[in-house]
Every structure is written in structure tokens, then in C-alpha cells.
Amino acid sequence: MSLEFRDRALGKKVVRLIHSLMLDDAVRIMHVCGTHEQTITKHGLRTLLPLNLELLSGPGCPVCVTSTKDIDEAIFLAKSGATLVTYGDMMRVPGSDMSLAEAKADGADVKVAYSVNDAVRMASNAKNDVVFFGIGFETTAPSNAAAIFNKPPENFSILISHKLVPPAMDALVGDGDVNFDGLIAPGHVSTIIGTRPYERFAGMGMPVVVTGFEPLDVLFAILMILKQMRKGRSEVENEYARVVTEQGNRKAQELMDEVFDVADAYWRGIGEIANSGLAIKPKFCQFDAREKYDIDVGEVQDLPLGCSCGLILTAKATPEECELFGKTCTPENPYGPCMVGAEGTCHNWWKYGRYGVE
Numbered sequence: 001m002s003l004e005f006r007d008r009a010l011g012k013k014v015v016r017l018i019h020s021l022m023l024d025d026a027v028r029i030m031h032v033c034g035t036h037e038q039t040i041t042k043h044g045l046r047t048l049l050p051l052n053l054e055l056l057s058g059p060g061c062p063v064c065v066t067s068t069k070d071i072d073e074a075i076f077l078a079k080s081g082a083t084l085v086t087y088g089d090m091m092r093v094p095g096s097d098m099s100l101a102e103a104k105a106d107g108a109d110v111k112v113a114y115s116v117n118d119a120v121r122m123a124s125n126a127k128n129d130v131v132f133f134g135i136g137f138e139t140t141a142p143s144n145a146a147a148i149f150n151k152p153p154e155n156f157s158i159l160i161s162h163k164l165v166p167p168a169m170d171a172l173v174g175d176g177d178v179n180f181d182g183l184i185a186p187g188h189v190s191t192i193i194g195t196r197p198y199e200r201f202a203g204m205g206m207p208v209v210v211t212g213f214e215p216l217d218v219l220f221a222i223l224m225i226l227k228q229m230r231k232g233r234s235e236v237e238n239e240y241a242r243v244v245t246e247q248g249n250r251k252a253q254e255l256m257d258e259v260f261d262v263a264d265a266y267w268r269g270i271g272e273i274a275n276s277g278l279a280i281k282p283k284f285c286q287f288d289a290r291e292k293y294d295i296d297v298g299e300v301q302d303l304p305l306g307c308s309c310g311l312i313l314t315a316k317a318t319p320e321e322c323e324l325f326g327k328t329c330t331p332e333n334p335y336g337p338c339m340v341g342a343e344g345t346c347h348n349w350w351k352y353g354r355y356g357v358e
């Protein structure tokens with residue numbers, strides 16, 4: 001296993017410091033970001049750590065936690081004559097009966113876009129209705145808020161499915177079955193919300209470090225958490241200060257407040273988490289697909305039979321503990337949502353191996 005750092009010497013130094021500061025007892029550190037999991041697996045970071053230091057992967061993959069009901073609703077709209085526009089990663093995520101890719105193969109009008117602006121442009125040139133599937137965390141929510149705020153064409157609307165990360169962290173910290181000693185907070189999300197929302201976790205005795213996506217960023221975050229633990233501190237520290245500030249992006253926050261209300265949300269495999277989602281405010285209801293259309297999807301199936309994504313997303317199991325991992329379920333033929341995209345834990349563990357590329 002080798003380091004692939006641009007600054008290999010510094011990387012080795014940080015790893016040595018982690019080993020020298022490691023506690024005698026086992027330490028479990030959780031991150032809540034699919035890109036962090038990708039960095040960790042791709043670069044084999046787990047192989048560099050003390051054996052009694054465990055890095056856990058939380059519910060940080062937006063595609064994975066998008067509820068089956070929301071996917072079924074998107075498919076319903078695509079089959080009802082609207083053009084459904086979505087990010088590429090969502091295409092193969094299984095709904096109750098099929099994925100958006102399968103619906104498209106069946107004749108539904110599903111298109112892939114890189115941003116909501118592409119969908120607005122499509123609506124400007126379309127004769128039919130265009131619905132954008134607005135998934136993701138605080139990172140993607142501001143651009144959807146901006147699209148609504150800037151008066152898009154009347155034939156445009158958004159099927160909102162956003163999730164908020166701090167309430168999910170609340171649920172994890174309050175879950176007696178999930179034990180961890182420190183939190184690595186997500187870099188992209190923190191760019192928008194800043195570091196303040198994490199202070200409540202520090203107040204509960206949990207060291208928190210916001211970090212970026214280079215292997216060195218993650219190693220520094222681990223080192224900073226160990227230093228806090230050694231000194232009996234629990235604070236919010238910001239390793240990603242080159243991007244993240246204490247207050248975050250105020251303009252993006254104001255835009256979200258203008259367009260969205262905070263609402264309860266269902267996290268696939270986990271369940272409903274209070275105040276962990278967003279709903280479009282009534283004053284913008286003409287751009288809310290749920291207000292605009294009579295959507296009826298009936299009963300939904302949370303996860304495909306036998307898929308353990310709920311346990312994977314809460315770090316109660318590893319992908320290798322799922323009997324379908326690498327057999328029925330591979331990145332080429334994903335059976336469950338955690339195997340589909342680059343931020344899914346199962347996807348990364350299959351692609352790179354638990355301990356990185358051999």
C-alpha cells in the first residue's frame with residue numbers, strides 16, 4: 001500500500017504523529033461525507049492508521065439517502081408527460097419497482113443535467129413541463145433556491161428532496177447503538193453552513209473537525225481529533241479554513257431561507273429525521289412539483305429485500321457484512337443505493353477495497 005500524496009514527506013510525518021498520539025483504548029471516528037469515504041478508500045488511509053483506530057462512514061451519500069418515495073415520484077412524473085431532469089448519479093438508484101434509467105428505457109422522458117440551470121434552460125426551450133429532481137445536502141440546495149427565486153419559466157418546477165446534515169448528525173450522536181468518539185464534518189456542506197452548527201456536538205463532549213478532501217486533509221483531521229481527546233477537549237476545529245469560515249456563505253443561507261422552509265425528511269434506510277429536510281415555501285408553490293401535480297405512487301419499498309444500506313449508512317455494518325456485496329450487487333449492477341454512485345460506501349469498498357487499491 002502506498003501513499004499517493006503530493007506531499008509524501010508531510011503525509012508520513014502526520015501518520016507518525018497519529019501513531020504517537022494514539023490512545024490505548026479503541027477510538028472510533030465517524031465522517032458524514034461520501035467524498036471523504038472516497039478519499040479514505042481510494043488512498044488506503046485505513047491501512048496507515050493504528051489498528052485500534054476505526055474510521056466509520058456515516059450517511060454522507062446524498063444519492064443513497066434519497067427516499068424511495070421521492071424516486072418513485074420522479075418516475076411517476078416522467079411517465080406522466082413531463083421531462084424529468086436529474087443528476088447522472090440518480091439514474092440507476094433503485095426505486096420501488098425500477099430506477100429512472102429503467103423508466104427511461106420504458107419510454108419515460110428522463111434527461112441528465114449537471115445543474116439546475118441546465119433544467120431551467122431546457123424548460124425555456126420546451127413545449128411540455130420540465131421538472132428538476134432537487135436532491136442533495138446544503139451544498140446543492142442554494143442553487144435550487146436561486147433557480148426558483150430568479151423566476152424560471154412557468155413550465156419549470158422542482159421535485160424537492162433535500163436533506164440537511166446537522167440534524168442527521170444529531171440523530172447519530174443521540175443513537176445509543178452508534179458509538180463514536182469524534183466527528184469529521186463535511187467540507188462541501190460546511191462551505192455553505194459554516195462551522196457554527198457543529199458547536200452543539202462539541203458541547204456534548206464530541207470533538208469535531210471540519211476538513212477537506214485531500215488525503216492530507218483527512219489525516220490532519222484525525223490528528224486534530226486525537227489531540228483534542230488526549231487533552232480532554234471537545235471543540236469545533238476547522239482544518240479546511242482555506243475554504244470554510246465560521247459563518248459560512250451568508251448569501252447562500254439567505255437565499256435558502258427566502259425560498260425554503262425546514263421540514264421533516266425521510267432518509268432512506270434510516271427513517272424520518274425531524275427538521276432534516278427542506279420544503280418550498282407556499283409563496284413559490286407554482287414551482288413546487290408536489291403542489292403542481294397530483295402525484296400518487298402508492299406503497300413504497302424502503303430498500304430492496306436483503307439490502308443492508310440502512311446499517312451501512314449508520315456504521316452499524318460494513319459492506320462486506322452484506323451477503324449481496326460483490327455478488328448480486330456490484331457497481332455495474334447495483335442492487336442497493338449504496339452501490340450506485342461514487343459517494344456510496346459499498347461502491348467505494350468494492351472499487352478500491354476496504355483498505356484501498358491492492
Ligand code: SF4
Nearest residue numbers: 307308322329336346
Ligand atoms: S452491497 Fe448492495 S445490497 Fe448490500 S448493502 Fe451495499 S448496496 Fe445494499
